[in-house]
Amino acid sequence: MDLLGFYPLFYVPEIGSAWLMGLTGAIHIMASHTSVGAAILFAFLAHKAQKENRTDLYDYMKRYGMFLLIFSYVIGSITGPGIWYTATAASPRGISALIHNFVWVWATEWVFFVYEVIGVFALIYFMDKVDRKTHLKLTYTFALASVGTLALIIGIISFMMWPGTDAYYATGSASDAFFGTNTFPHMFLRIGFMIMMSGIIGMIISSAMHKENKELSEELTQKMGWVSLLGGFVTVFFFMWYINTLPANAQALLEMAKDSIIMNRIILAILFSLYFFVAIIKPQWINRTIAITMMFVIGIVGVWPGEKLRETMRKPWVAGQYMYSNQIIGRDVPGKEIKSEVELIAAKGLLTVNPWIPDRLRTITPENKLEVGKLLTRIACSNCHSLEKDGLYRPLIKLAGPMGEEGIREYMKNVIGTGSSPYMPKIALPDEEYDAIAAYIASQAK
Amino acid sequence: MEISTFVNVMRDSAGIPFYPVVFQGLYVLTWALHAAFVLLALGSMGLSLYGSTQQKSSPYWKILTPHLIMTGKISISILIVLGVAPLLFTQVIYDSGWYVANTLSGAWVFIFIYALVIGYMMYYWYQSANKKGSSSSTLIGIISFGILIFCGVLMHNFAVEAISPTKWMEWYAPNGVIDNAGWNMHLDLIRLGFMVSLMIPVTGIFMQNYTQFLSTRKDFEPKYLEFVKSLGTKLAIFGLLISAVLFALWMQKESLLLHPLSLATVASVVLLLLLAIGNKNSYVTTGILVVVALLISSVRELIRYKIMSGVGYDLYGYPMNLEWETIIMFLLTFVVLGFTGIAFILTMAWKVGKTEGVYTATEGSAVSRLANASLVLFILWIVVYFGWGMVALFKNTL
Ligand code: HEM
Numbered sequence: 004m005d006l007l008g009f010y011p012l013f014y015v016p017e018i019g020s021a022w023l024m025g026l027t028g029a030i031h032i033m034a035s036h037t038s039v040g041a042a043i044l045f046a047f048l049a050h051k052a053q054k055e056n057r058t059d060l061y062d063y064m065k066r067y068g069m070f071l072l073i074f075s076y077v078i079g080s081i082t083g084p085g086i087w088y089t090a091t092a093a094s095p096r097g098i099s100a101l102i103h104n105f106v107w108v109w110a111t112e113w114v115f116f117v118y119e120v121i122g123v124f125a126l127i128y129f130m131d132k133v134d135r136k137t138h139l140k141l142t143y144t145f146a147l148a149s150v151g152t153l154a155l156i157i158g159i160i161s162f163m164m165w166p167g168t169d170a171y172y173a174t175g176s177a178s179d180a181f182f183g184t185n186t187f188p189h190m191f192l193r194i195g196f197m198i199m200m201s202g203i204i205g206m207i208i209s210s211a212m213h214k215e216n217k218e219l220s221e222e223l224t225q226k227m228g229w230v231s232l233l234g235g236f237v238t239v240f241f242f243m244w245y246i247n248t249l250p251a252n253a254q255a256l257l258e259m260a261k262d263s264i265i266m267n268r269i270i271l272a273i274l275f276s277l278y279f280f281v282a283i284i285k286p287q288w289i290n291r292t293i294a295i296t297m298m299f300v301i302g303i304v305g306v307w308p309g310e311k312l313r314e315t316m317r318k319p320w321v322a323g324q325y326m327y328s329n330q331i332i333g334r335d336v337p338g339k340e341i342k343s344e345v346e347l348i349a350a351k352g353l354l355t356v357n358p359w360i361p362d363r364l365r366t367i368t369p370e371n372k373l374e375v376g377k378l379l380t381r382i383a384c385s386n387c388h389s390l391e392k393d394g395l396y397r398p399l400i401k402l403a404g405p406m407g408e409e410g411i412r413e414y415m416k417n418v419i420g421t422g423s424s425p426y427m428p429k430i431a432l433p434d435e436e437y438d439a440i441a442a443y444i445a446s447q448a449k
Numbered sequence: 450m451e452i453s454t455f456v457n458v459m460r461d462s463a464g465i466p467f468y469p470v471v472f473q474g475l476y477v478l479t480w481a482l483h484a485a486f487v488l489l490a491l492g493s494m495g496l497s498l499y500g501s502t503q504q505k506s507s508p509y510w511k512i513l514t515p516h517l518i519m520t521g522k523i524s525i526s527i528l529i530v531l532g533v534a535p536l537l538f539t540q541v542i543y544d545s546g547w548y549v550a551n552t553l554s555g556a557w558v559f560i561f562i563y564a565l566v567i568g569y570m571m572y573y574w575y576q577s578a579n580k581k582g583s584s585s586s587t588l589i590g591i592i593s594f595g596i597l598i599f600c601g602v603l604m605h606n607f608a609v610e611a612i613s614p615t616k617w618m619e620w621y622a623p624n625g626v627i628d629n630a631g632w633n634m635h636l637d638l639i640r641l642g643f644m645v646s647l648m649i650p651v652t653g654i655f656m657q658n659y660t661q662f663l664s665t666r667k668d669f670e671p672k673y674l675e676f677v678k679s680l681g682t683k684l685a686i687f688g689l690l691i692s693a694v695l696f697a698l699w700m701q702k703e704s705l706l707l708h709p710l711s712l713a714t715v716a717s718v719v720l721l722l723l724l725a726i727g728n729k730n731s732y733v734t735t736g737i738l739v740v741v742a743l744l745i746s747s748v749r750e751l752i753r754y755k756i757m758s759g760v761g762y763d764l765y766g767y768p769m770n771l772e773w774e775t776i777i778m779f780l781l782t783f784v785v786l787g788f789t790g791i792a793f794i795l796t797m798a799w800k801v802g803k804t805e806g807v808y809t810a811t812e813g814s815a816v817s818r819l820a821n822a823s824l825v826l827f828i829l830w831i832v833v834y835f836g837w838g839m840v841a842l843f844k845n846t847l
Contacts, residue, residue: 008459010548011621013555014629023559077569080529084536085562091540092555092631095548096461099540103463106472106541107775113534114779114787118794120530124523125794132801134809140820141797144790147827154834168845177466177775182841332462339463339770358455359618361625378627 007344007356009330010095014381019389019396020093025314027085029307033200033298034079036193040201041071042119042149044230045126049142053135059219061130067208068127074204076123080116094386096330097321104177104323104339105159112155118148153197157190158182164317165250165324172325175338180323185248192245195237199275202231203301206282207294213287221286228282235275242268250324253316255425264312271305318387319428327428329386349420349431353379367435376443383430383440392447404448412441453761456614459545464768467776472542473750473764479534481739481746484644485651486531487601490524492652493517494572494594496684501579501587509676518576518590520655525569525597539611542764546611546757553610553620554603555631561603568596598645605641606634612753614760639702643695647745649688650725654738656681657731668805678728685725693718703752710751714744786826793819 013020045064052060090098102109122145130138158181161167167183170176209223249257257264278297282289319327325341327333332344348356354365354375364375380390380399388399403411415430415437422429432440465472500514540547551558571593578586610620610633620633660678663669696714700706717740724734758764797816801808810816 006454006458008462010459011552011617012627012629013552013631015555015631020555027562073570073573076526077573078566080526081562081565081569084529084533085566087536088551088558088562091548091551092558095552099461099544099548100463102537102540102544103461103465105775106466106537107772107779109537110475110534111775111779111782113530113537114782116530116533118787118790120526121791121794124526125798129797129801132804132807133797134807137797137810137816137820140824141794144793144820144823144827147824147831148790151827151830151834154831168842170845175463175770175772177772178837178841179845182838182845184842184846186838187842336463340768341462358458359621359627361618361622361627363625381629 005347005351005356006358007331007347008096009357009359009382011359012381012385013092014385017389017391017394017396019385019387019394020089021314021386022396024086024089024093025307025310027082027089029302029310031079031082031086032306032310033302034075034082036197037200037204038071038075038079038119039149039153039194040197040199040234041067041075041204042146043198044201044205046142046146049139053139059216063208063212063219063223065127065130066212067205068123068130070204070208072123072127076120080120094321094328094330096332097326097328100322100326101159101163104162104180108155108159108177108181112152115148115151115155119145119152122148150194153190153193157193158186161186161189162323163321164253164313165320167248171323171338172334172336173338175336175340183248185245188241188245188248192238192241195234195239195241197234199231199234199238200301202227202229202234202279203294203298205230206289207291207298210289210294211291213290217287224282224286224289228279228286232276232279232283235272235279239272249316252318252320252425256316256318257312260312260315264308267304267308271301275301315426318426319424329383329428329430331428331430333428345422345429345431349433352433352436353382354436357382367439372439373443373446376439376441376446379432379436379440380443383432387427390447400444400447403444408441408445411444412437415440451761452614456545456757456760456762459548460767461544464770465541466770466772468769469542469764469767472538476535476538476542477743477746477750479531479538480749481742483528483531483535484647484746485739485742486524486528488648488651489655490521490528491594491597491601491645492648493524493655494521494590494597495648496652497521497579498587498590498594501590509673512673513677515576515579516659518579522572522576525572529565542767543611543753543757545762546614546753547607549614549617550607550610553617553631553633554606557603557606557631557634561600564596564603565600568593568600571596601645602636602641605644606636608749609635609637609640612756614757614762639695639699643692643699646688646692646695650685650692650721651688651738653681653683653685653688654725654731654734657685657725657728658735661731662802665803666805682725682728686722689718689722689725693722700748705748705752708751710744710748714741714748717741717744782830786823786830789819789826790823793823 015023045067048060048064051057052064087098122141126138126141126145129141161183162180164185165183166172166180167185168179170179205227206224209220209227212220212223246257275297320333321328323336325332325334325336331348332341334343335341344356354360354367360378364371364378367375384390384399387397388394388402389396390399392398392400394400403414406414415432418424419427420429420431420437422431494517497514497517500510500517503510504514571589575586575590575593578589610617613635616635620635621627621629656677660674660681664671664674693715696711696718697706700708700711705711717737721734721737721741724737728734754764793816796819797808797810800810800816810820
């Protein structure tokens with residue numbers, strides 16, 4: 004039988020299921036990057052405290068640690084599996100592709116996670132219960148474990164963009180998939196951002212200490228200003244390298260949005276440099292409200308658009324440039340004996356190859372044409388377009404409606420069906436399925 | 450449509466990188482760990498709620514309640530991180546079931562995550578309110594507890610759906626009309642009741658350990674420890690009896706009552722009961738508890754395997770693309786670095802717990818040696834990682 008391994012479709016009206024993932028992802032990035040950055044910062048502070056006998060720094064670390072427990076180890080450690088869970092619902096075959104390529108890498112990362120989670124409680128609660136030297140060693144290993152988690156996930160998320168070289172397609176090896184050309188630039192870009200985040204959060208803690216200990220508070224705000232500045236510089240520097248290691252389709256998509264992105268990044272860079280300079284020069288000006296506001300600014304204006312951009316640049320793929328966003332395998336991977344499914348779908352149609360079509364909809368009739376059209380549109384397009392008229396996520400009715408029924412059919416046949424759109428998958432279908440989709444979209448646009 | 454084609458065709462076309470039975474074993478092992486901390490978290494939290502109403506009048510509850518709250522708090526973090534491993538392994542070998550469950554219940558999947566975030570944040574709130582002696586702390590705790598139990602119900606929902614292949618189509622498209630809103634919820638109350646009931650004996654045995662551990666500390670009154678110990682023993686006995694009944698009912702329903710695995714489970718539970726009643730050495734009791742947890746995890750897997758192979762799912766014939774590099778990385782990291790690192794922290798925690806005041810790890814002590822070894826291993830790991838990465842990259846780009 005000609006069945007392909009599709010899954011049931013989970014569909015979220017208006018915003019699209021990808022949006023749920025994006026939201027969880029953006030929150031997770033803030034929390035997890037802060038956590039790794041803070042681990043590095045702690046190693047630095049603990050080292051300093053030990054060498055210069057600055058016991059007051061432990062007090063700061065303790066407060067920072069308590070904040071970290073909630074911010075990173077409640078929010079971060081739940082949204083981590085959270086991305087994974089929501090991605091599973093939104094894009095099961097995409098996640099499956101990643102899992103089946105990288106299961107041992109993830110399992111290795113899990114070892115580091117376990118160390119981190121148990122370690123963070125020991126680090127905070129044993130701060131004045133074990134001797135300083137042992138505690139310092141714990142702090143070092145904690146920082147290394149945290150960096151290790153980044154080192155392990157980075158190759159996987161880089162692979163989502165592309166494997167980086169062609170070797171993977173021939174060998175199917177996880178190592179070739181993991182270490183692509185953009186793995187390391189991506190890694191250092193994130194380390195920079197992590198350091199910057201640890202400084203941004205650090206200022207929230209230090210500015211809150213102003214009442215009890217003015218001097219220490221200002222000294223630390225100043226230090227956090229330097230830390231953030233350093234992190235910001237590293238981020239910008241590696242961002243430029245990173246951009247150059249992206250595949251052609253991403254470059255093309257980036258080109259389209261380039262001006263607005265560059266504008267956004269320049270404004271952000273200026274705004275945050277100013278903020279960090281103020282912290283360095285006039286630490287007493289930074290109070291808790293400002294520090295918290297700036298954290299939200301970086302999240303909403305920096306991370307959220309960055310995540311959306313990364314999602315867009317990946318189009319039309321979700322994993323390794325062989326799995327399309329709409330859950331169809333779009334190319335052969337001989338190293339894993341994976342075959343493209345595009346040709347079979349073109350010949351037989353989605354209604355035949357998708358196991359999840361109720362029998363009464365498998366053949367198109369005048370009565371069920373619109374219902375089938377709706378179903379096919381959901382299956383083929385809803386991963387990237389919301390289908391409601393005023394949907395928020397690249398609303399399809401707005402984009403395609405004006406073309407008219409005939410126009411939509413031709414567009415699908417000649418552009419989408421031939422794979423000539425740089426950001427849309429090649430979706431070639433039998434004529435009657437094109438008809439059904441076009442009829443449905445046109446009926447909605449009325 | 451043939452259901453066997455159906456479940457097999459959904460297996461990932463990349464195949465799996467190692468023998469299915471290895472993933473299956475790791476699944477059983479790591480799920481048992483996840484479950485142990487789920488039960489300890491829920492149980493200690495539940496008991497702390499009672500304690501929070503008693504602590505004003507009882508000096509013993511005044512000491513015990515915050516300890517229970519802290520135990521619950523740390524256990525939640527650990528159960529979350531331990532849940533990641535079975536999550537990984539289940540979708541490697543049973544991807545058909547797992548992804549179908551997640552798409553059928555997509556809305557619940559999303560709610561699960563944010564419910565857990567809110568429930569756990571409220572737990573921190575509960576702890577701090579309790580510390581301040583606020584009168585609303587019990588209420589906050591109850592809400593948080595309710596949310597976390599609800600998370601468990603959702604987990605159970607995913608587990609049940611994943612092993613109901615004959616119902617999938619009906620759930621996805623009742624009467625041939627597709628519903629892709631993701632609001633499916635299907636529970637098996639006996640199974641769920643059994644799982645949740647285990648929180649009572651687990652907490653009871655934990656309390657036996659607690660008293661045995663603290664009995665060497667001078668700053669804990671023997672009377673207090675006696676109080677906790679007898680409460681723990683009562684909970685363990687009472688809880689084990691309830692769980693045993695529910696287990697028998699569940700096995701009856703799955704027609705597995707006389708299966709060797711469930712008989713072995715019953716036998717170990719009886720042994721556990723005897724040990725808990727005697728309460729000579731709670732560390733030994735805990736050892737048996739671990740065995741019971743592994744057996745229960747195996748029973749769960751047996752049920753799934755039976756159902757899935759019953760509809761023609763060919764687990765052991767899952768196409769395989771054997772791959773050595775990454776599994777070697779995992780095994781070495783897990784066994785060498787993981788065991789050393791965790792041993793370091795746990796030994797240190799043990800010593801800290803036994804010490805009044807500051808614990809100092811002298812040169813050459815176990816803690817100090819484990820600390821040094823961990824540090825060296827972590828550094829070595831990072832070096833190997835970069836070395837490997839550069840070799841792979843140079844090979845493929847030059
Ligand atoms: C308070 C939060 C949680 C509670 C109360 C909880 C409880 C449970 C329970 C009761 C089960 C058994 C269900 C059954 O067999 O009927 C289970 C299974 C499982 N849990 Fe959790 N859990 C929680 C959080 C998590 C998290 C955060 C993860 C992932 C990181 C996770 C991963 C798993 C996995 C993979 C299974 C096995 C599912 C299967 O293979 O069918 N759990 N959990």
